[in-house]
Amino acid sequence: MILGVALGESAPAVVAVRDGAASWPVPRGVARTASRACVAADLGGVRPAAVAAIRVGGPCPEALRPVVEPGVATIVRGGHSVTGRPLAPLDTEAVRRFAATCGLADFAVTATGSPMLADHELEVAAIVAAEVPQARITLSYEFGYPGLREREADAIRNAALGPEAGRIADDVARELPGVPAYFARTGGGLVSAHYFRRFPLTCDRGAAASLARGRAALRERADAASGGGGDAGPGLAEVPDGVAAAYGAALGRPEAHVERIVLARGRAELDRVLRDARDEALTRVVSAGAAPGSAAIDEITVNPLSYLPDGLYRVRVTAGGRPWAG
Amino acid sequence: MxxxxxxxxxxxxxxxxxxxxxxxxxxxxxxxxxxxxxxxxxxxxxxxxxxxxxxxxxxxxxxxxxxxxxxxxxxxxxxxxxxxxxxxxxxxxxxxxxxxxxxxxxxxxxxxxxxxxxxxxxxxxxxxxxxxxxxxxxxxxxxxxxxxxxxxxxxxxxxxxxxxxxxxxxxxxxxxxxxxxxxxxxxxxxxxxxxxxxxxxxxxxxxxxxxxxxGAPRSAAAPYGVRTLCRGRIQAVEGSTGHGGELALPSLPSSIVLRESEGLRRLVRLEAHNEIVLALADGAVVATVPDQICMVSTADGMVVDVDKAEPGLEVDIMVVRAAPVWHTDQGLALGGPRAFGITL
Incomplete structure (x- = not known):
């Protein structure tokens, strides 16, 4: 039995799903015997934590500086061009000073060129971790798409959601001891509780995605039942949003994305970097809760980047799998 | 003034x-x-x-x-x-x-x-x-x-x-x-x-x-006219290693293959080299530079960049007619298919 849970402003909606069919209410004792719990949450209303944002790059017009609300931001020298060339050595002393004096524990680090080369973000993370041992650090290269300010805004939001996401995951673990928990992704699919704690941004609008999935599945079941003369179950109109979202979450499976800019001269090198990206996506989907043997690549997109030298590509990989739990 | x-x-x-x-x-x-x-x-x-x-x-x-x-x-x-x-x-x-x-x-x-x-x-x-x-x-x-x-x-x-x-x-x-x-x-x-x-x-x-x-229609941005070639869903995006010619253009060419969503359900192929330079429908040329060929997402009405094209996306293929000077012999030599290494 899989538990679907939709968190809302009032009490959570909970459904038990067996062989694709949902039933409710679910007594607490029964809920605690579930093979896994799939949780849909919308984090839009979550109070964001104050974030210490570190951008690695050059000076820029005031209007293009990092935006943190609440929190503090700095720009330190360093970063790489999209072609992978170092722009300047990383100003490690500036990183150390900022980390030691900002007084915050939730960090977002965004280096110029990190979708191509993440070295400076990793170096900043090591310095921050040494200065602030309890730091929670989001590195923008994990999101991997080009567009410094957008990636930075996402890294900052991910860092800001961290503490509250941790509390939500703690609540679920306390309420359902021993039941492996998954969380619904914004674009559909699930991630493990462990992954959710690190990358809550991937689940920012998980409830909305689950609701759409749940409504569609209910409609299909109703159509199939009316066609086959079977039991149509509860009518669509009778199923409230929380119950439909909980059902939709329970139907999901682990999914993960990897995006990178890669440099590959010639077919053989491109094959090799694509293999690396594939491996990373498979590792990531296992970390997102897929059973290792079930992890598989769903899709790879490779586009040459316009107006840049031959051999620079934007690579996006989607991997999926069966949940290891249940 | x-x-x-x-x-x-x-x-x-x-x-x-x-x-x-x-x-x-x-x-x-x-x-x-x-x-x-x-x-x-x-x-x-x-x-x-x-x-x-x-x-x-x-x-x-x-x-x-x-x-x-x-x-x-x-x-x-x-x-x-x-x-x-x-x-x-x-x-x-x-x-x-x-x-x-x-x-x-x-x-x-x-x-x-x-x-x-x-x-x-x-x-x-x-x-x-x-x-x-x-x-x-x-x-x-x-x-x-x-x-x-x-x-x-x-x-x-x-x-x-x-x-x-x-x-x-x-x-x-x-x-x-x-x-x-x-x-x-x-x-x-x-x-x-x-x-x-x-x-x-x-x-x-x-x-x-x-x-x-x-509220202004999109066509208001095309002073010399615009037509919608077709609506289609992207089936595949293929990289290529070049036309084989000595071309002075940045970046690599790629092809975008679409299946028309309605009507004749033609197979439409867009040849791109930084910009889309040629559109073929069931093998026949239907648009070329110097006219501008672009993909407009049916989901949000935004132009889809060549390097963002991905399978599953539904787009309208629109062709914006270039200014008359581009259709002169001199204009075609500078901005027509030959300038992109395509001989028709």
Whole structure:
């Protein structure tokens, strides 16, 4: 039995799903015997934590500086061009000073060129971790798409959601001891509780995605039942949003994305970097809760980047799998 | 005279500049917009080339290189001004107006930022009426003007002056742009207002400002006409290793294959090389450069960049007719299929 849970402003909606069919209410004792719990949450209303944002790059017009609300931001020298060339050595002393004096524990680090080369973000993370041992650090290269300010805004939001996401995951673990928990992704699919704690941004609008999935599945079941003369179950109109979202979450499976800019001269090198990206996506989907043997690549997109030298590509990989739990 | 592009005008201008803009990365557009909004102040004066004193030195300002690179490696903010000042120093003369190379997204906004920073008017018009990959592919070139001398300002303070024959500018420019990180701001095509008035595609700035008004039809941004080729879903995106020819174009070609959603359900193939250069439906040529072929997402109405095309996306294939000068023999030689290595 899989538990679907939709968190809302009032009490959570909970459904038990067996062989694709949902039933409710679910007594607490029964809920605690579930093979896994799939949780849909919308984090839009979550109070964001104050974030210490570190951008690695050059000076820029005031209007293009990092935006943190609440929190503090700095720009330190360093970063790489999209072609992978170092722009300047990383100003490690500036990183150390900022980390030691900002007084915050939730960090977002965004280096110029990190979708191509993440070295400076990793170096900043090591310095921050040494200065602030309890730091929670989001590195923008994990999101991997080009567009410094957008990636930075996402890294900052991910860092800001961290503490509250941790509390939500703690609540679920306390309420359902021993039941492996998954969380619904914004674009559909699930991630493990462990992954959710690190990358809550991937689940920012998980409830909305689950609701759409749940409504569609209910409609299909109703159509199939009316066609086959079977039991149509509860009518669509009778199923409230929380119950439909909980059902939709329970139907999901682990999914993960990897995006990178890669440099590959010639077919053989491109094959090799694509293999690396594939491996990373498979590792990531296992970390997102897929059973290792079930992890598989769903899709790879490779586009040459316009107006840049031959051999620079934007690579996006989607991997999926069966949940290891249940 | 006396028309101003203020914050409100900037909103309409930038909206209009995106209606058929290809190759415009979202993040570089966003930053160009935020940058422009922070410098436009009480407004930039918009003038027709013919309204300027005939001897006024006009300078064309443009982003060159990759919008992806600009979105990733942000400008310091002084690039447009540094490029124009360098060109002025070379010419020993102050510029009196700024004009655009083309008006696609950030390429519409960078000249506006330059004009605002320099306190100069922006000329109502541009050098293509659409977008071509090369700095030389302009109506300015067709009218006999040279892109050189050209001054290039990079994001790390680099400043490069190019002086060469008109047909070698791109060849020299490209490795320099790559070596400064993939993008730069160029000040080029220095010319007197009387020449600019003769060679530009006139009125395109105000045209896009009208097209960018809420509720205006997309076709308002296409003065010479636009047609929808078909609606289709992208089936595959294929990279290629080149046409095999000696082509002086940046980046690799790719093909986008679509299946028409309705009607004949034709297989449509788009050949792209930075821009889409050719459209085939069931093997027959249905559109080519110099007309502009673009994919518009049916989900959000936005133009889909060639490097963002992915299987599953549903798009309208739209063809914007190029300005008449591009359909002359000389125009076709510079911006037609042969210029992209395709012999039809």
């Amino acid at each position: 006396g028309r101003l592009i203020d914050r409100d005008g900037l909103g309409r201008f930038s909206a209009g500049s995106r209606l058929f803009a290809t190759g415009a990365a979202q993040s570089s557009y966003n930053l160009a917009y935020d940058w422009a909004a922070s410098v436009v102040g009480p407004g930039v004066e918009l003038v027709a080339a013919g309204e300027l004193a005939p001897d006024t030195l006009c300078v064309v300002v443009s982003l060159v290189g990759s919008t992806t690179a600009l979105g990733e490696q942000l400008p310091a903010g002084d690039e447009p001004e540094r490029a124009v000042r360098a060109l002025e120093r070379r010419l020993g003369e102050r510029a009196g107006a700024v004009a655009a190379l083309n008006l696609a997204a950030e390429n519409a906004l960078i000249p506006l930022i330059a004009a605002a920073g320099l306190g100069l008017p922006l000329v109502d018009g541009d050098g293509t009426g659409r977008v071509f990959p090369l700095v030389e592919q302009t109506t300015y070139t067709l009218g006999g003007m040279s892109a050189a001398p050209l001054a290039l300002a990079g994001g790390l303070g680099e400043l490069v002056l190019l002086e060469t024959a008109a047909d070698r500018v791109e060849e020299l420019l490209r490795p320099v742009v790559l070596s400064v990180g993939g993008w730069a701001v160029a000040a080029c095509y220095p010319m007197a207002a009387r020449d600019l008035a003769r060679v530009l595609v006139p009125g395109t700035v105000s045209l896009l400002m009208r097209a960018g008004e809420p």
